[in-house]
Amino acid sequence: MGREDVPSAACETESLRRATAETVLVYSDEVAQAKLKGTPIVALETTIITHGMPYPANVSTARSVERIIREAGAVPATICIRESRIHVGMTDAEIEALAQTENVVKASRRDLPVVLASGRTASTTVAATMIAARLAGIHVFVTGGIGGVHRGGERTMDISADLQELAETDVIVVCAGAKAILDIGRTLEVLETYGVPVLGYQTQQFPAFYTRDSGYPAAYRVDSPAEVARIARAKSTLGLRGGVLVANPIPPNAELPKADVDRAIERALQLAETDGVVGKDVTPYLLAAMERLTEGRSLEANVRLIESNAALGAAIACAYADLRRSAP
Numbered sequence: 001m002g003r004e005d006v007p008s009a010a011c012e013t014e015s016l017r018r019a020t021a022e023t024v025l026v027y028s029d030e031v032a033q034a035k036l037k038g039t040p041i042v043a044l045e046t047t048i049i050t051h052g053m054p055y056p057a058n059v060s061t062a063r064s065v066e067r068i069i070r071e072a073g074a075v076p077a078t079i080c081i082r083e084s085r086i087h088v089g090m091t092d093a094e095i096e097a098l099a100q101t102e103n104v105v106k107a108s109r110r111d112l113p114v115v116l117a118s119g120r121t122a123s124t125t126v127a128a129t130m131i132a133a134r135l136a137g138i139h140v141f142v143t144g145g146i147g148g149v150h151r152g153g154e155r156t157m158d159i160s161a162d163l164q165e166l167a168e169t170d171v172i173v174v175c176a177g178a179k180a181i182l183d184i185g186r187t188l189e190v191l192e193t194y195g196v197p198v199l200g201y202q203t204q205q206f207p208a209f210y211t212r213d214s215g216y217p218a219a220y221r222v223d224s225p226a227e228v229a230r231i232a233r234a235k236s237t238l239g240l241r242g243g244v245l246v247a248n249p250i251p252p253n254a255e256l257p258k259a260d261v262d263r264a265i266e267r268a269l270q271l272a273e274t275d276g277v278v279g280k281d282v283t284p285y286l287l288a289a290m291e292r293l294t295e296g297r298s299l300e301a302n303v304r305l306i307e308s309n310a311a312l313g314a315a316i317a318c319a320y321a322d323l324r325r326s327a328p
Helices: 008-024 029-037 047-052 057-071 092-099 109-118 126-136 161-168 184-193 225-237 258-274 279-293 297-326
Strands: 025-027 041-044 075-082 085-088 105-107 122-124 140-142 172-175 198-201 220-222 244-247
Touching: 008 025, 025 029, 025 126, 029 041, 029 075, 041 057, 041 126, 041 297, 047 057, 047 092, 047 105, 047 122, 047 279, 057 075, 057 092, 057 297, 075 092, 075 109, 075 126, 085 126, 105 109, 109 126, 109 161, 122 126, 126 140, 126 161, 140 297, 161 184, 172 297, 184 198, 198 225, 220 225, 225 244, 225 297, 258 279, 258 297, 279 297
Parallel strands: 025 085, 041 075, 041 140, 105 122, 140 172, 172 244, 198 220, 198 244
Antiparallel strands: 075 085, 075 122
16 A cells, blocks of 8 residues: 555565565456556455355356446456465456355465465455455455454454454455444454554444444544545555555445344354354354345345445545555
8 A cells, every 4th residue: 555655664675575475476467457557456355255145146246346346447356366376356257166166265364374385275355355465566455344353252252363454454445344243342442452544434433234333433434535545645654554444334225224134143143153153164154144034135235235345445446546646
């Protein structure tokens, strides 16, 4: 995120790290051309494809999100890992193949060295996609909702690596808030402790994935992509590590009734405990349970919010690119 603005020693370290990382990165033709031309690029995760949605909704959503980003003037870079390389940008055929591949690893920060060394196929979580985006020099990443502190996390210490990554990795992350299945209050406390700017897009309320208001405020309100770009630029100029979190509420006509969401979450949590689901399997289990319990309405809401985030993320990527080009 604007690494040209930080002190020269840090820039040299970053340049060396990127040069080394390039040995494990593979760019699609579209992304490679965008990098050469300076076209804005938006990173996309792949756990939505492999663990977050059923087939074929996962494929149609991935394609829809990519189309929205292209129509907004940016280039999508859907990221996965296979054959010991991080693939930045995927073709339609590759997305289709990934969606139907069995035993795909859900890779976060801790998993990256293992899957790269072993040659296993992996999708990327928020944390892993942020790492890949930074290595590729991509400044904006779009997802559905971030991970965070799970309910009962004060007892289980089940806290997503997404939060640590937001504290360390310089990427603008556009989301619909934290996943509603989480303890959002504690998630926001951790983000505050880590010094992550939390920006409510055209709202002062922090959204909760399926609903526009979690009951907790965002730290700041922003009203335009240009404003987000200026904040990210200022953060980089100060040499502050870490991401900027942009919380974009689900469109009003796609929002689910909060009472219905709360009931479904409580039941899904009970089922997860009964079935002994733990660790990184919890989130995909709960999302699948939510889909069943809401008779598919949660899946439709998930699709709508990620599409909305894609449009905003592309606009922010374009604004950030304009800001960099106009800088003295």
